[in-house]
Amino acid sequence: MxxxxxxxxxxxxxxxxxxxxxxxxxxxxxxxxxxxxxxxxxxxxxxxxxxxxxxxxxxxxxxxxxxxxxxxxxxxxxxxxxxxxxxxxxxxxxxxxxxxxxxxxxxxxxxxxxxxxxxxxxxxxxxxxxxxxxxxxxxxxxxxxxxxxxxxxxxxxxxxxxxxxxxxxxxxxxxxxxxxxxxxxxxxxxxxxxxxxxxxxxxxxxxxxxxxxxxxxxxxxxRGDGRYLVRVKPVAERFAAFEQALRDLGCASEPSPDARGEWIIRPASPDDPGPIWEAALRADVQVRHLAPRKASLDEAFLRMLA
Amino acid sequence: MALPSPDRPTTTADPKSPAGVVHSLAYTRYAGARRSPAFAPLVIARYALMAQLRQRGVKVALLLGLVSLAVCAAILGAKWSLPTMAASAGFGELGGAGQLARAVRDGEADVLVWALRAQILPTFLLTLWCGAGAVSADLMAGAFQFHFSRPVSPGGYLAGRVVSASGWALCLSAVTLLVFSVERLAFQSTPLGAARALGLGAVAVLLELSSLAAVALGVSSLTRRKGLAQAMFAAIAFAGWVLCHSLGALLGKEWVKSLDLISCVDGVVAQLNHQSTLHGGAAFVPALAWLGWTAGALALAAWQLSRAEVNRG
Incomplete structure (x- = not known):
């Protein structure tokens, strides 16, 4: 030190x-x-x-x-x-x-x-x-x-x-x-x-x-807030089914997926991304990236001060 | 292998790093020797003296001092040469030896008095320019942070500033004293007498410059405004002189006249020359006044430094 x-x-x-x-x-x-x-x-x-x-x-x-x-x-x-x-x-x-x-x-x-x-x-x-x-x-x-x-x-x-x-x-x-x-x-x-x-x-x-x-x-x-960054194969017609499956499994998706198929999803349990995998399976969506979403330092700083 | 052009970037950052470039890699680690922090006052004084020499006021004061030195040396030369010529010509044979001896003693006393008086104005101006605004300028420019984030103690800083406040005035006074002593030796005095005059003169010059520098730094530590500090210093010197001499004349007390910043040194010099008009307890007044001005001003500056935000605690 x-x-x-x-x-x-x-x-x-x-x-x-x-x-x-x-x-x-x-x-x-x-x-x-x-x-x-x-x-x-x-x-x-x-x-x-x-x-x-x-x-x-x-x-x-x-x-x-x-x-x-x-x-x-x-x-x-x-x-x-x-x-x-x-x-x-x-x-x-x-x-x-x-x-x-x-x-x-x-x-x-x-x-x-x-x-x-x-x-x-x-x-x-x-x-x-x-x-x-x-x-x-x-x-x-x-x-x-x-x-x-x-x-x-x-x-x-x-x-x-x-x-x-x-x-x-x-x-x-x-x-x-x-x-x-x-x-x-x-x-x-x-x-x-x-x-x-x-x-x-x-x-x-x-x-x-x-x-x-x-x-x-x-x-x-x-030290995220329990949200995950999920990137799926951009097949637009499956997105609605994926969103419905997420809702059924108690996950909140925010914001709406962008054109590249990028989602920010908050599962019911922050430590368990299993429902996201399950929803992808049900909607037949190919997951290409799934990781805990890191906050920006601005967000982290404001959260710590709060 | 071709060397990179100095005009071209020598490194480029990777995409995750800042996009800026480092233009030169000449800066390397330093593994050499380091000196003790005890050298800091000398470093502070040396750089300050170098910077002061760029100020027009300092150059003018030094020039004025050299002119004053030349004029006074000519006057003293004429004054000292007359008794020598009279004695060697045989005028007043009965009292010639006694007159010559008295003239020698008086001439040695002249060295002290004239060394101070010849340079009183240049010395005052140099202290005004170099000392009275020194701490103010540092406060204004944030130089306290510069100094005290390095291995410099407040005492070391103050010591460096005292030396730099009186450095050029000391050079001028030392040259003046040396010229007068050599001139004295050339005309009448013995080497021992000239050495005595030189030694006492050095004491007188140091007394004068230390009190002037201390008071200049003391008032300088009171304000961030250099001009105000210089005005305060000038007011203390001149208004103090006028006030003390007026009061002394009004009260009929000779010792009151030796209380001000300028006269206290004159009083001490008169005692060194055995020419003082003060007797008994009053004989200590000039020395006590000098001590009061010098120690009081230095204590004020040290206190102000300890109160400075960057050095609080």
Missing amino acids: KLRVRSLSRRYEGVTALDDVTVSIPEGRTALLGPNGAGKSTLLKCVLGLVRPTSGDIEVLGLDPRRDPLGVRARIGYMPEDDAHLPDLTAVELCAYGAELAGLPPREAIDRAHAALFYVGLDDKRYMPVQGYSTGLRQRTKLAAAIVHDPELLFLDEPTNGLDPASREEMLALIADLRERRGCSVVLSTHLLADVERVCDHVVVLAAGKVVADAPLDEVLG
């Missing part, structure tokens, strides 16, 4: 930002989801050692950020949601500065600053002051500054905010590549569930300071 949090609570005056949070984040790409005010940023700041928890334990890469905050921060990277740059510094200088603060010698820092900026797609614009950048360039610069010192664990707070579709795809490709090629585990805090489905393999959902889910993405999506 890259990160373990046990019974973590953080209370501000009159507000409980985190309430007995226990999560384990494995290697790989993990999404930290939750509505506004769920406690995502507070959790990240506790992990970074920027905020002292009221109670509970944290272990980041085997270290306790309360006892060794500087040691933890040397081994992790953080890309904040808001602007985080220094006035009058160019992107190269900013990244080299970040690398030196993380302990790299000056020569290594400048070399890696160039490499990281090339990696995120900043070419000759890297010699311009950061305050003149567009949103997309700033996001790329923040990512380069977060990875320039080669962190083992990377926290990204809304990395695709304000990006156009092409830039968003590139940012997601970089996030995927960081794990696959560089072996850097990523924790992605975002509201964009589509991004999570594209790049993450583990999900932690927070709501009102509590953990609602902490599971692999497949498991979260697979």
Whole structure:
């Protein structure tokens, strides 16, 4: 595990930002989801050692950020949601500065600053002051500054905010590549569930300071609502008989089959798709695909919050 | 085997992955040595000094300081050369040796006083530009998150900012002090006397710059608006001077005049030169005032940093 949090609570005056949070984040790409005010940023700041928890334990890469905050921060990277740059510094200088603060010698820092900026797609614009950048360039610069010192664990707070579709795809490709090629585990805090489905393999959902889910993405999506996706041979004249047979066996079909013969069916017992097979047999319909229907992450997210 | 063109994508995502491309694979893992977080204040100071040199105000203040140095060096040279010429010409033979000895002592005291006075305006302007808006600018640009998500402690950050707030002023003052000391040695003083003047001058310069930098950072930590922080710093320096000198004259108390930010260092320097007009308990007032300004401002800045949202707890 890259990160373990046990019974973590953080209370501000009159507000409980985190309430007995226990999560384990494995290697790989993990999404930290939750509505506004769920406690995502507070959790990240506790992990970074920027905020002292009221109670509970944290272990980041085997270290306790309360006892060794500087040691933890040397081994992790953080890309904040808001602007985080220094006035009058160019992107190269900013990244080299970040690398030196993380302990790299000056020569290594400048070399890696160039490499990281090339990696995120900043070419000759890297010699311009950061305050003149567009949103997309700033996001790329923040990512380069977060990875320039080669962190083992990377926290990204809304990395695709304000990006156009092409830039968003590139940012997601970089996030995927960081794990696959560089072996850097990523924790992605975002509201964009589509991004999570594209790049993450583990999900932690927070709501009102509590953990609602902490599971692999497949498991979260697979926790369907008892419906099955059924694809049959598209012979339209048998569809009415199939529908009647389903009704007779206590199954609900929804919505109506489309032109390709795709059905969403809820049998009487969610764990037993037998009546679907039985209905197909009675109506003489050839079943080509039958599997529990996975909800979209949006649906799963709303269900968990409800 | 042909190498891929740098202009062309080097990887493409599979259909299930994001459709974007990674343009360069030059970024690799780092396995080299890492330095201790104790270096962080020096790194902060070095990058800040580099960025400050791009500001027009800093360039103008440095130029002004060099002009001031040249003018004062010429005046001091003329002043110091006259007693030497008079003594060597045999004027006033009975009192010549005593006059020369007194002139040497006074000249060494001049090094301290003139080193501060020659650069008072450039030093003030440099601290104004480099220190009085430093924390404000960081607050505005989100640089707290940048610093404190890396192995930088609030104390390390503050130390780096103090050095960077006074760095260029220190360079200017050090050059000034060195030039005056060498000039003094060339005209009249002994190497020991020049070294003494240089040492005391260095103490005076450090006292002056540390109090100015601390107060500049203290007011800078109070607001996100750089201009407001600079105006507050200027008001503390000038309005404080006017207020203390007016009150001192009104009350007839000389020590009241040494309470403000600028005069407290002058008071300490006068004591170093054995030229102070304050006696008894009042003799400690300039040093206590300096301590109050410096420690108070640094404590204020440290407190503000500890209250910053990103560093709460």
